[in-house]
Amino acid sequence: MTATLDLEQKKVLITGGSGMVGSALKLYIPDATFLSSKDCDLRDLEKCRETFEFHKPEYVIHLAAKVGGVKANSDFVGDFYRENILINTNVLESARICNVKKLVSLLSTCVYPAKANYPLTERQLHSGFPHETNFGYAMAKRMLDVQSRAYRKQYGCNFICAIPNNLMGENDQFDLNDSHVIPAIIRKTFEAKKNREQLVLWGNGNSLREFTYSGDIARALLFLLAVYNSEEPINIGNTDSWSIREIATLVSIYMSYNSEVIWDEKKPSGQFQKQSSNAKFLRLGWDTEWYSDFETTLEKVCVWFRENYPNIRGV
Ligand code: NDP
Numbered sequence: 001m002t003a004t005l006d007l008e009q010k011k012v013l014i015t016g017g018s019g020m021v022g023s024a025l026k027l028y029i030p031d032a033t034f035l036s037s038k039d040c041d042l043r044d045l046e047k048c049r050e051t052f053e054f055h056k057p058e059y060v061i062h063l064a065a066k067v068g069g070v071k072a073n074s075d076f077v078g079d080f081y082r083e084n085i086l087i088n089t090n091v092l093e094s095a096r097i098c099n100v101k102k103l104v105s106l107l108s109t110c111v112y113p114a115k116a117n118y119p120l121t122e123r124q125l126h127s128g129f130p131h132e133t134n135f136g137y138a139m140a141k142r143m144l145d146v147q148s149r150a151y152r153k154q155y156g157c158n159f160i161c162a163i164p165n166n167l168m169g170e171n172d173q174f175d176l177n178d179s180h181v182i183p184a185i186i187r188k189t190f191e192a193k194k195n196r197e198q199l200v201l202w203g204n205g206n207s208l209r210e211f212t213y214s215g216d217i218a219r220a221l222l223f224l225l226a227v228y229n230s231e232e233p234i235n236i237g238n239t240d241s242w243s244i245r246e247i248a249t250l251v252s253i254y255m256s257y258n259s260e261v262i263w264d265e266k267k268p269s270g271q272f273q274k275q276s277s278n279a280k281f282l283r284l285g286w287d288t289e290w291y292s293d294f295e296t297t298l299e300k301v302c303v304w305f306r307e308n309y310p311n312i313r314g315v
Pocket of ligand 1: 015016017018019020021022035036037038040041042043062063064065066067087106107108109164165166167168171172173180
């Protein structure tokens with residue numbers, strides 16, 4: 001069992017509560033307040049502050065972000081920077097004004113420098129320029145670390161930053177222009193089977209990636225609320241890696257797609273490997289056994305997709 005803070009009777013606010021990780025948190029802390037962009041546009045400081053003053057949270061899990069795929073991130077790099085900077089600055093400032101006891105923000109391993117040493121360790125976060133395709137999003141995310149440290153130093157705020165790797169789960173974004181690798185494979189495989197078409201996937205399928213289930217991230221965030229109080233950011237992802245080809249094979253099985261998979265090698269395969277280190281998280285007391293089994297989780301998400309199609313985000 002993971003250590004968790006007793007949040008019963010406590011006021012907990014989740015920004016980005018309508019997203020994938022937010023939905024996973026609802027299963028663990030259903031009585032918290034879950035905000036979507038419709039409840040409050042966090043880019044607006046006045047609205048953000050008023051929302052915090054209304055709910056008076058003691059604990060905040062900050063998940064809200066403008067998130068997108070490679071194309072959106074590079075076509076709208078300025079928007080990704082500006083909107084995320086506004087959201088993050090406003091949320092941390094409102095939390096400070098409202099004397100929030102503790103706030104945890106979510107970064108991402110994709111905000112590490114493009115030229116880093118592997119596995120990615122927390123100390124490397126600011127040691128080089130991020131990948132050019134997502135530098136707007138990445139720099140805005142890095143500033144969460146800067147603002148959290150600065151507020152800790154000047155105001156004594158207990159604001160911490162957690163860094164997950166690739167995530168997967170129910171209620172993910174399945175728009176093919178915006179989706180990450182697993183939702184893209186799931187949707188393409190399902191639709192190839194449904195429309196009796198051939199499944200074409202990007203790249204050569206050899207790249208290795210690490211994935212963490214959204215439910216595990218929810219539990220990891222509650223664990224951090226209970227035990228972590230340092231200004232240093234902390235990697236929290238499951239570091240087992242899987243090739244894109246292995247994932248495509250598993251999804252084909254779960255979707256009963258029995259035809260060939262065509263790998264379009266004219267499309268980018270991405271960097272071969274992007275390992276991260278969760279050694280610090282394990283030293284803190286997290287156990288690798290607490291991460292869900294990848295294959296079971298992937299099958300669960302595929303079943304969820306089949307049962308909910310087409311009423312799914314981005315479809
Ligand atoms: P989602 O894209 O599923 O959800 C994003 C959330 O942010 C939604 O609730 C959305 O509200 C909210 N939001 C966006 N813009 C605004 C705004 N202007 N004002 C208020 N709320 C806003 O995100 P995930 O759950 O996938 O990710 C959670 C966090 O984890 C994010 O910070 C992300 O950067 C990070 N992360 C995600 C990874 C992944 O693979 N998904 C990997 C690593 C890190 P609405 O529903 O109303 O649009």
